Amino acid sequence: MSEGAAKKEEKPRKFQAIRGTRDLMPPETALWNRVEQTAHEVFATFGFGEIRLPIFEAKDLFARAVGGDTDIVSKEMFWLDDRLEGEVGSKLEFLRLQIQYKTASSPEGPEIAEFKKLYAEFVQLYKEALASGIAYRNEFTERRLFFLEKNLERLDQLQAQVRNNVEQFLFEETINHCKAQVADLPLTEPKVLRPEATASVCRAYIEHGMQSLPAPVKLYYMGPMFRRERPQKGRYRQFYQIGAEVLGGSDAPAIDAEVIEMVMTFFDRLELQGVQLDINSIGHSADNCRRGYVEKLKVALEKVKDKLGADSQRRIETNPLRVLDSKVREEQPIIEKLPRIADHLCEECAAHYAAVKHQLEMRGVIYRENWRLVRGLDYYMRTTFEITAQGLGSQNAVCGGGRYDGLVELLGGPPTKGIGFAIGEDRLVLSLQESGKAPAQQGRDVYIAWMGERAHATAIRAAKDLRKAGFSVELPPVEQKFGKALGQADKLGAKYALILGDNEVTEGLWTLKTLADGSQQKLTEPQLLDFLGKERSGE
Ligand code: HAM
Numbered sequence: 001m002s003e004g005a006a007k008k009e010e011k012p013r014k015f016q017a018i019r020g021t022r023d024l025m026p027p028e029t030a031l032w033n034r035v036e037q038t039a040h041e042v043f044a045t046f047g048f049g050e051i052r053l054p055i056f057e058a059k060d061l062f063a064r065a066v067g068g069d070t071d072i073v074s075k076e077m078f079w080l081d082d083r084l085e086g087e088v089g090s091k092l093e094f095l096r097l098q099i100q101y102k103t104a105s106s107p108e109g110p111e112i113a114e115f116k117k118l119y120a121e122f123v124q125l126y127k128e129a130l131a132s133g134i135a136y137r138n139e140f141t142e143r144r145l146f147f148l149e150k151n152l153e154r155l156d157q158l159q160a161q162v163r164n165n166v167e168q169f170l171f172e173e174t175i176n177h178c179k180a181q182v183a184d185l186p187l188t189e190p191k192v193l194r195p196e197a198t199a200s201v202c203r204a205y206i207e208h209g210m211q212s213l214p215a216p217v218k219l220y221y222m223g224p225m226f227r228r229e230r231p232q233k234g235r236y237r238q239f240y241q242i243g244a245e246v247l248g249g250s251d252a253p254a255i256d257a258e259v260i261e262m263v264m265t266f267f268d269r270l271e272l273q274g275v276q277l278d279i280n281s282i283g284h285s286a287d288n289c290r291r292g293y294v295e296k297l298k299v300a301l302e303k304v305k306d307k308l309g310a311d312s313q314r315r316i317e318t319n320p321l322r323v324l325d326s327k328v329r330e331e332q333p334i335i336e337k338l339p340r341i342a343d344h345l346c347e348e349c350a351a352h353y354a355a356v357k358h359q360l361e362m363r364g365v366i367y368r369e370n371w372r373l374v375r376g377l378d379y380y381m382r383t384t385f386e387i388t389a390q391g392l393g394s395q396n397a398v399c400g401g402g403r404y405d406g407l408v409e410l411l412g413g414p415p416t417k418g419i420g421f422a423i424g425e426d427r428l429v430l431s432l433q434e435s436g437k438a439p440a441q442q443g444r445d446v447y448i449a450w451m452g453e454r455a456h457a458t459a460i461r462a463a464k465d466l467r468k469a470g471f472s473v474e475l476p477p478v479e480q481k482f483g484k485a486l487g488q489a490d491k492l493g494a495k496y497a498l499i500l501g502d503n504e505v506t507e508g509l510w511t512l513k514t515l516a517d518g519s520q521q522k523l524t525e526p527q528l529l530d531f532l533g534k535e536r537s538g539e
Pocket of ligand 1: 195198234235236237239240243244245397398399403404419420421422423424425427
């Protein structure tokens, strides 16, 4: 069979969107646009400016900000497979590949000599690349270089020693060790698709010296985030957030309240149904505040450990606060009896929390206190909040946020207070759709049914004029019988059909058919524009 024939028979692979990602399509995208447009408008009225951030960042940014032990960082980030560029990079990558494919089972002979030569060459080149700053350098890579060099010494020693099975085993193990340590060596800084954007905003705040701007700095963002979670309704691996952050020198409770007021105003404007705001204060990290509370919580949890499920049992050690988040039914009565953070806040945090509640009341924002609201990211302190909406099933949190004083400092910036939130746009849209707030099919205003060459020229001109006046126009690219064209106009949900044939062009009087009732009228072009304009404005 010729190569061409073989190709013909081969069935082309059908590609599908990757698990947890999806295409957003019209007419749904019209609702997304409306949501985003409303966010632009509402946030601007509160003095927020838009920041557009990169979609990938250094892995360490999130490890440091969100916390290395959180699910988001430890399990859910998508790593980018980046390559070291330039001549040194290509050489290192090539050597690394060759090392992976070399076998050396005997301590003598050409195989081991070849392996050691490649390995030594790699280590030497890597050492130089680290010294010159070409390769990514941090504590980890420096320690790794030390071990890479040690491996070489160990191989020399074992080669001289191999006399029995034990040493043979150690020899082979060392070869495998060499390969593994070369394989996962980060030649460039590890990068990930962003799982959230608060860390990025703080990074940008520091990078652009925004502390010198008039405080507080108020920024908002929208765009995709990425987390390797188990996909289900309202939970995706690529999802979209609309978020806002306030950064500066003040932690005045009125700032917390205004940020919450802003997101509630936004939901109100969208007529989101069943909105429920939960608030809490998780204090600050000190022995007389959250740290002391966590110790007490741990003691209380140890006492009921046997009655808890595996996840909660593990969390007693790793992050006891997260036990409060548990949705396991059997655990609920036990959790209800645990000590509560509100009773263990220090004086300042308790006063701050009371003032935030007062400020919310002054703004007419209705809230519910929820002592179990701890949130899953490490950077939070004091105020935390979450908003749920109807029609979302188990993934009903449509917005989460809180205060994160000290995060900018943790990322190498000046001491800074911060508070913000992020809305899950996918969930927001879902809830709006469930409650019938979604716009119907995006119809056309005018469908132009034309026949004949002269009419085509007129139709092109008419389409241009109508579009210029802001009407949505469908102009079929090829001639069709009027009957077929009108059927097409109906299918597309057009309001009017503009009929242009020889007669219309000659007379300069165009036929406009209202598709809802089938009525027709004859109009000149200026009359047409006038009529449609009046119809649009409801005159
Ligand atoms: P978060 O609670 O991790 O907070 O996410 C905020 C919102 O994003 C959630 O309430 C949810 O609506 C949505 N969301 C999260 N994961 C998914 C997913 N896999 N699929 C669909 N929607 C999802 C943050 O991200 C913080 N950065 C919020 C913040 C800003 N705190 C202070 N400033």
